[in-house]
Amino acid sequence: MLPFELTAGQLEVGRSIAEDMARTHPMHRLLQGEVGSGKTVVALRAMLTVVDDGGQAVLLAPTEVLAQQHHRSITAMLGPLAERGLLGGSDIGTRVALVTGSLTAGRRREVLLDIGVGDCGIVVGTHALLEDRVQFFDLGLVVVDEQHRFGVEQRAALAAKVRDDQRPHVLVMTATPIPRTVAMTVFGDLEVSTLTELPRGRAAITSHVVPSLERPALLERAWERIAEEVSQGRQAFVVCPRIGDDVTPGVADDEDLVAPAVDSSPDRRPPIAVLDIAPELMAGPLSAVRVGVLHGRMSSDDKDEVMRRFTDGPSAPDGIDVLIATTVVEVGVDVPNATVMVVMDADRFGVSQLHQLRGRIGRGQHSGLCLLVSEMPPGTPARERLDAVASTVDGVELSRLDLEQRREGDVLGASQSGRRSSLRMLAVLRDEDVIAAARAEATELVARDPLLSSLPTLARAVAALLDEDRADYLEKS
Structure with a gap:
């Protein structure tokens, strides 16, 4: 019994997935829905269907932070049913395993053995699941969360871990379809389910562009707003496009910058970095609040500790009020008490990234405020892109904007970057x-x-x- 009531949309999508999985050929379905619309619980119901039939289900997440959160939430929802055969567990149910690159050698051997012999019915993990030594006893369902963070070949490598060439069901989830996915939705044999409702009690999110060069006072006001929210017992994010110390973006869990080439200039300063701005804020406008730092170069233990302190929030003696981070927080981080996000150099992020990032706030009873800080002048493509993001929270509309600006990607290959289309006589939106x-x-x-x-x-x-x-x-x- 779930501790909450499913929405009508979740129930309807669940029925569609169940019908797909009852057919003789494997399901191949895209589940799209706004950030926070409840896609994960729909996927969990599908995974439990496979487990009930004696098979295994795997959930592939793009970051360790998200994988660990999925593991915790699934384990919590299943309770003793997630610990079959373990001390204090149930005689029925299954085990929920976590596979990440940070597992110790001994723990990795133990988990891989449990997966290989079928003792673990649900497996949650990162890219570590793609390694050859990860073998399943009877893989029946592959769920890919935030699918835009994975390439076609990576998803295929996981789906190929089956016996007797019996391809598993595949469910891919996204909050904002990226260009190639939009094209494949039309071109490929891919069924689509959409969650349009937000769970009961979810607050609204508003977004504004902060032109830091034209109106520097607005940036100062942003820091004041964070301090005000913290004084009322709430929390905030500050997101930067770079770690710092001249580290190339893309390290570990951090995403590459995706700003279009038209926005680039040899005279532009380097992107704002977490390790540079954090001490400035802690010594200046945020000196009165507790600040934490999170990025992909940190060890898994350190990331876990920071996320624990941020999740514990203001009531904890060692809690974190404001988290300064890279895009490691882009997907899946669930802190309902967070209400404000300031995105520095927002023009250096893509549309889908910005939409995902602001989905980290307003997940509780208080509304969210996302401030997109940029030095780009009005009328430039980057500024127009930010204005468009600020004007809507409709993921479908934003996916069309992304498609218009980045085009359809290499629809005949594995590329997913979207900058260059292999279509010669056709445009997905126009036609x-x-x-x-x-x-x-x-x-x-x-x-x-x-x-x-x-x-x-x-x-x-x-x-x-x-x-x-x-x-x-x-x-x-």
Whole structure:
């Protein structure tokens, strides 16, 4: 019994997934929903369906912070059912295992053995799950959280960890589809479910652009607003695009910067860094609050400790009021007491990143405020992008904006960057009606003549395409 009531949307999507999984061919479904719409609990119900049938389910997360949080939340929701065969556990249920790169050698051997013999029915992990030595006893479902953080080949490597070439069901989740995913939703055989409702009690989020060069007083006001929120018992994030000490972005859990090349200039200063701004804020406008730092170069133990202190919040003697971090907090971090986020150099982030980041606030009863700080002048593409993000919290609308600016990606290969399209005569947004009609006709044709016996020329062309490496996405996306 869940400690909360599922929304009508969650129940409807759950039924669609159950119908998919009851069919003879593997499910391949995209679950999209606004940040905080409850995608994880829908995925958990699907995982439990597989476990009840004697199989295993795996949840792939992009960061250790998110993987650990998923492990904690799933274990908490299942209670004794998540500790089958262990002291204090239930005689029924399953074990929930966590696999990350920071496991000790001894613990890793123990967990991999439990997975290999089937004692662990639910496995949560990071890229460490993709290693060859991770083998499943009977993998029935692959869930990929925040799928835009993984490439096609990475997702395919996990789905290939099966016996007897029986491909598992695949459920990919996203809050903001990125260009290639939008294109594949139309081109590929990918069913889509959308959660439009937010859980009861979820507060609203408002966003504003802070032009720090034009109106520096607004940036000072941002720090004052954080102090005011903390004085009322709430918490805040400050997000920066770089760790510091000239470390290249992309280290460990931190994302590469994704600002379009048109915004770049040889005269631009380096991006603001966590390790540079943290001491300035602690000695200046945030000197009266407790500040913590989080980034991908920290050890797993240190990251866990910082997140524990931030989650414990103002009531804890060692709690953290304001967390200064990189994009390591972009996905899955759930601190309902956090109400303000200041994103420094916001123009250096992509649309989907900004949407994900602001989803970390306003997760409780108090509304959220996201401040997008930028030095880019009005009228520039970067500023227009920020204005668009600030004007809406509609993930579908933002995905279209992302698609317009970054294009569809390499729809015939594994690339997911989106900057350059391999389409020559077609644009996904402009030609939506044409694509939909073509897909419907193709679906009808295959249903009527699965082997294309009546169209030998087309059959040969399809066979040739399927033989090419660049067509792997039809199986692996």
